[in-house]
Structures are given as C-alpha cells and as structure tokens.
Amino acid sequence: xxxxxxxxxxIPSFLGCAFALSLLPQQAAAQAMSPMRGQVxxxxxxxxxxxxxxxxxxxxxxxxxxxxxxDFNPVKAQVSPANFTLAGRNSRAVNVxxxxxxxxxxxxxxxxxxxxxxxxxxxxxxxxxxxxxxxxLAERVE
Amino acid sequence: xxxxxxFAAAAAVALFPVQAxxxxxxxxxxxxxxxxxxxxxxxxxxxxxxAGFNVLSSTVxxxxxxxxxxxxxxxxxxxxxxxxxxxxxxxxxTTETLASSYSTSGATSIASTNAVSDLNxxxxxVTVDMSATKAGSDVFEAGxxxxxxxxxxx
Numbered sequence: 001x002x003x004x005x006x007x008x009x010x011i012p013s014f015l016g017c018a019f020a021l022s023l024l025p026q027q028a029a030a031q032a033m034s035p036m037r038g039q040v041x042x043x044x045x046x047x048x049x050x051x052x053x054x055x056x057x058x059x060x061x062x063x064x065x066x067x068x069x070x071d072f073n074p075v076k077a078q079v080s081p082a083n084f085t086l087a088g089r090n091s092r093a094v095n096v097x098x099x100x101x102x103x104x105x106x107x108x109x110x111x112x113x114x115x116x117x118x119x120x121x122x123x124x125x126x127x128x129x130x131x132x133x134x135x136x137l138a139e140r141v142e
Numbered sequence: 143x144x145x146x147x148x149f150a151a152a153a154a155v156a157l158f159p160v161q162a163x164x165x166x167x168x169x170x171x172x173x174x175x176x177x178x179x180x181x182x183x184x185x186x187x188x189x190x191x192x193a194g195f196n197v198l199s200s201t202v203x204x205x206x207x208x209x210x211x212x213x214x215x216x217x218x219x220x221x222x223x224x225x226x227x228x229x230x231x232x233x234x235x236t237t238e239t240l241a242s243s244y245s246t247s248g249a250t251s252i253a254s255t256n257a258v259s260d261l262n263x264x265x266x267x268v269t270v271d272m273s274a275t276k277a278g279s280d281v282f283e284a285g286x287x288x289x290x291x292x293x294x295x296x
Binding site: 031032033034035036037054056057110112114115125126127128129130131132133134135 | 176177178179180181182184185186187188189200208209210218219226270272286287288289290291292293294295296
C-alpha cells in the first residue's frame, strides 16, 4: 500500500522536475569582477594582485581567471585558484602573482574573469563567452 | 465623595508628565558601489546556412544572434568582441573566413561593428553575430559546427 502511494507521488514529482528543468533558460554564464583598475608597487621581481570575481546570477557558474598582456597574449602567472565554481550571488578572492619581465621597471597586464560553460549545457551552435578584464599597472621599486 | 473624585481626577491630569520638547534623530543608510562591469543575461545564438552552403551565419536562414546585457557602474569601460573560433567536423578540411560583430542599445547605442567601443554608465544590451564563409567553390560539409565569440568588457 505504502509503495503504491509513494510510486503515485514519485512519478508526478519526477515529471514535474523534468518539466521544470526543460523550462530553465539556456543561458551561458555571466561575469563580474572587481577591482577593474589598479596600480601596484613591488620591491621584488614579481607583483601580486587580489581580484574578486562575482556571480550575478542565482545559480552557480564555473569561472576561470586568466592573465593577459596589453595585446591579449597570455601571460605566465600564478593564479590561485584559476578555475572554480561560484555559488549564486557570491564572489571570492583570487590571488594573482605576475613576474616582471627581465630589466623592466613596469608591467601592464589584464586580469580576466571568463565564463566556462558546464559540459553539455550548450546545445546551440554559437557560444558567447563573457569576459570581464581589469587593467593593472605594476611598478618595480628599486 | 463625588467632589473628591473630581478633584483627584483633575490633580491626576495636572500631574501627568508632558513632553515639552520633541527630539529628532537621523537614521543613515550607507552603500558602496564598486567601479565594475557585469555581463549577464548571456544567451547563445545559432548559425544558419545559406542556400549554397558556403556561408554559416547567425544572420542567415535559421541563424539567430546571441545577446547579453552589460551593466557598467561608471565610465571608462569599453566593449569588444574577439575574432570567432569555429569547431568543425574532421571531414571539413578547407579553410573559411571568420568574422564577428556586435551592436548595442540602451545606455550605449552602437551600430554593428567589430571595433572596440566606449561604454556609457548604465545598462547596455548587446547583440552578437558571427559568420563563417568558404571561398570559391568550397562548401561546409555535413556535420556539427560550433562557433565561439568572446564578449569582453574592460
């Protein structure tokens, strides 16, 4: 008797969930980050930044933080964490350590927060990848 | 007895504390808005093929544009799109020319372009398009094609 009742309840529940899931908007991830401008001074051969990627949505998103130069060429840097998931309406600190180029007294970089679609989320044939980039100038103090 | 009661009532009223001076207080509410740019409401698009199967585009046939919303809490931000990338079936070995563009409305109005543009403070709606074109007699072979455009606010 109990199993009959539970099966009667479960089937509509599953159908309801499946229907609700099918109505979810097929949206790609969004991005936000702060700060987006900054100037740092460093006494060493490298400089450190802290940025705060944020998730403006209610649902979780996967985020990747990358470092580029002025021409959007990738820059070798230590990003911690570089790839993570963010809960809805949340942000978290990401530490970025970038070396100065040999002999250079300053370095301009972009720190970009990029969206990473969850596997199987995108069923369309064009994906828009949101990218928020902060511009930072680092000066080496002798 | 009645007189006494009236007297007592009058005395009670006279002795009732009266607040002569009203005081005011300020209740303050504070907020700090960071200087930032947010991209949300990102909706992917789709590619349609032309009759000759040498053009795949979000503005051709059943293709649809992608869209997004950018919220800028200050000036000095700009928007741009990257050159698109196209993932294609291995059987398709010929090259194609890729192009992307965007247009905006709302706080910032920009006609279709692929150049970097300044963003105004406020909410801007962005429409993103991409296309892939085969040259000469080449056509897109049967299979699944996936394009990607990076929309950047910086």
